[in-house]
Amino acid sequence: MKFQFKAILQNDGWLENALVETDPNGRIVSVGADAQGKADELIDGFALPGFQNAHSHAFQYAMAGLAENHRPGNFRDDFWSWREAMYSLALSIDPEQLEATAAMLYAEMLRHGYTNVAEFHYLHHDRDGTLYSDRAEMSSRLIAAARRTGIGITLIPIFYQKGGFGTGPEPKQKRFISATPEEYQRLFEAAADACRSYENANIGMGIHSLRGVEPELIKEVVDSLPADLPFHIHISEQLKEIEDCLSHLGKKPVQWMLDNAELSDRFHFVHATHVDDYEVKGLAESGVNVVLCPTTEGNLGDGIFPLGKFQDRGGSWSIGTDSHVSLNPFEELRLLDYGQRLVSHRRNIFADRAEGNSGINAIRRATLTGRRAMNDQSQGFFEVGRPFNASVISAGHPLLQTASPENRLNTIIYSSDETWQTGTIAFGIWRSKNGRHQLQERITGDFLEAVKELGNR
Numbered sequence: 001m002k003f004q005f006k007a008i009l010q011n012d013g014w015l016e017n018a019l020v021e022t023d024p025n026g027r028i029v030s031v032g033a034d035a036q037g038k039a040d041e042l043i044d045g046f047a048l049p050g051f052q053n054a055h056s057h058a059f060q061y062a063m064a065g066l067a068e069n070h071r072p073g074n075f076r077d078d079f080w081s082w083r084e085a086m087y088s089l090a091l092s093i094d095p096e097q098l099e100a101t102a103a104m105l106y107a108e109m110l111r112h113g114y115t116n117v118a119e120f121h122y123l124h125h126d127r128d129g130t131l132y133s134d135r136a137e138m139s140s141r142l143i144a145a146a147r148r149t150g151i152g153i154t155l156i157p158i159f160y161q162k163g164g165f166g167t168g169p170e171p172k173q174k175r176f177i178s179a180t181p182e183e184y185q186r187l188f189e190a191a192a193d194a195c196r197s198y199e200n201a202n203i204g205m206g207i208h209s210l211r212g213v214e215p216e217l218i219k220e221v222v223d224s225l226p227a228d229l230p231f232h233i234h235i236s237e238q239l240k241e242i243e244d245c246l247s248h249l250g251k252k253p254v255q256w257m258l259d260n261a262e263l264s265d266r267f268h269f270v271h272a273t274h275v276d277d278y279e280v281k282g283l284a285e286s287g288v289n290v291v292l293c294p295t296t297e298g299n300l301g302d303g304i305f306p307l308g309k310f311q312d313r314g315g316s317w318s319i320g321t322d323s324h325v326s327l328n329p330f331e332e333l334r335l336l337d338y339g340q341r342l343v344s345h346r347r348n349i350f351a352d353r354a355e356g357n358s359g360i361n362a363i364r365r366a367t368l369t370g371r372r373a374m375n376d377q378s379q380g381f382f383e384v385g386r387p388f389n390a391s392v393i394s395a396g397h398p399l400l401q402t403a404s405p406e407n408r409l410n411t412i413i414y415s416s417d418e419t420w421q422t423g424t425i426a427f428g429i430w431r432s433k434n435g436r437h438q439l440q441e442r443i444t445g446d447f448l449e450a451v452k453e454l455g456n457r
Contacts, residue, residue, distance in 0.1 A: 026428020
């Protein structure tokens with residue numbers, strides 16, 4: 001198949017009038033310019049590399065928008081009160097409902113330009129906390145949803161053992177819990193087997209948080225599993241978490257990890273919202289990647305990660321949608337940038353000393369570090385031999401019609417809305433086009449039935 005675009009974005013800028021040829025498996029055979037008359041499909045649009053969603057809890061999509069009714073008076077509504085609504089959903093959703101919810105979510109991710117997702121998965125067991133006959137029952141449902149929609153998935157089965165520092169698990173967490181590293185190992189192996197059912201699925205590993213396991217087990221778990229896998233963990237998201245960690249371990253969470261784990265660029269620290277200068281320096285120097293979820297962090301009132309200081313030290317970051325209150329990658333990038341501008345009083349946080357273009361720097365970091373979160377080490381936006389994954393932006397908007405190549409990407413990132421999105425190509429196939437997934441009606445119908453059964457909306 002030969003796709004011709006007005007331009008495609010490469011690492012060093014735009015390739016005008018570009019032709020991308022793919023093989024029957026959706027992998028890129030060639031990329032070239034000035035190819036009039038050679039295309040099977042002529043697209044009046046601009047191709048960006050498919051966005052990488054580096055942090056997702058699929059089941060939480062079923063509660064998007066449901067935690068915004070607040071008690072009147074002096075009631076303090078924060079992450080911990082939101083978590084109660086999340087637990088209620090987690091205790092009720094069954095495997096079929098999870099698959100329907102995940103399929104709806106992944107279809108919407110594709111509609112917004114994401115082509116790959118890292119699923120931080122801890123909803124493992126039956127409603128009463130017992131094992132399913134197939135340990136990978138819930139993992140398999142997520143993989144089935146990804147296969148159905150056509151998104152690439154990196155499944156991150158999560159080790160979740162405790163309810164907090166020095167406390168056992170709560171009854172509301174019973175579907176999440178693996179009591180020992182050995183139990184988690186068996187869960188991980190079942191999930192890895194399930195990934196083999198879909199060619200665009202692979203496996204990672206993770207621990208829910210420092211408060212979610214016995215800290216001394218972290219090294220044991222990391223060392224017991226393949227050394228080439230990405231490792232994901234929630235960390236330093238909430239002030240209470242830091243206070244409890246200081247009280248129990250004598251150190252803040254990131255500091256404890258820096259002092260007790262052999263960190264490298266295989267580690268992905270999700271949120272890391274509340275970190276001091278020592279921790280920022282340690283994260284950057286160790287190569288740890290930070291996964292930022294600006295719309296969820298804003299929705300929960302988490303705080304703002306010190307991105308400017310982290311980038312100044314060479315730190316790498318990606319984006320995720322976490323609880324899925326928003327699924328627009330440009331909104332994530334804008335909120336991330338604007339939050340930094342508001343607290344720093346600077347406008348060039350995304351820019352660096354070598355390249356002053358905010359947009360290209362943001363896309364490079366979100367794309368390449370996001371791929372690393374999926375265990376994809378490729379460095380080129382569109383490389384021969386790699387899957388053709390693209391978020392396609394219509395060239396028809398007047399702002400883009402009049403924008404020079406130098407200003408084109410920043411116009412897209414800072415000024416676009418969903419109507420600019422022509423569609424998304426994942427693994428060489430149009431998965432979503434003109435605002436609709438290719439299986440929109442059936443996926444939507446299944447989701448509506450699942451939500452009706454859940455009765456939570």
